[in-house]
Amino acid sequence: MSAAAIPILKTTHSSPLANGVARTPPMGWNSWNHFQCNIDERTIKTTADALVSTGLAALGYKYVNIDDCWGEETRDWKGSLRAKASTFPSGIKALADYVHSKGLKLGIYSDAGYSTCSKKMPGSLGHEEQDAKTFAEWLIT
Numbered sequence: 001m002s003a004a005a006i007p008i009l010k011t012t013h014s015s016p017l018a019n020g021v022a023r024t025p026p027m028g029w030n031s032w033n034h035f036q037c038n039i040d041e042r043t044i045k046t047t048a049d050a051l052v053s054t055g056l057a058a059l060g061y062k063y064v065n066i067d068d069c070w071g072e073e074t075r076d077w078k079g080s081l082r083a084k085a086s087t088f089p090s091g092i093k094a095l096a097d098y099v100h101s102k103g104l105k106l107g108i109y110s111d112a113g114y115s116t117c118s119k120k121m122p123g124s125l126g127h128e129e130q131d132a133k134t135f136a137e138w139l140i141t
Contacts, residue, residue, distance in 0.1 A: 028063025028107070037069035037118055040087040041095055044106075048099045057104060064099050065107035066092075071121040079127060080134050081110075093138045105141035 029047055031039045048064050051057045072082050083092045099106040110131055111123035124131045
């Protein structure tokens with residue numbers, strides 16, 4: 001093999017930022033793998049409690065992520081997403097407050113299309129800014 005065929009690798013020195021961000025990969029729990037569309041407020045609260053009581057939160061597992069099927073099939077009269085009243089009766093903001101009180105962060109699923117993958121709730125297409133504002137109001141982290 002000729003020397004021209006061997007790529008020359010240049011190594012450079014890099015240092016991580018000392019700002020405490022991303023010291024580990026984002027770690028947490030997502031509702032989809034076990035529960036899929038069978039989720040509710042109680043399940044999310046119980047999971048948050050378990051992350052703390054088992055010591056996983058202290059090890060860096062900080063995210064509780066609600067996947068698909070958390071919302072109503074239609075938007076409200078203002079065009080905003082809304083939590084499914086039958087399964088999240090207190091609403092997402094109250095649930096986020098509960099999760100945050102445990103020292104954890106709440107994440108939530110949305111979709112870039114007209115509907116989510118389950119086809120059970122609206123996607124964010126055409127509502128991206130509005131949905132981002134809604135998630136910010138709910139303190140989704």
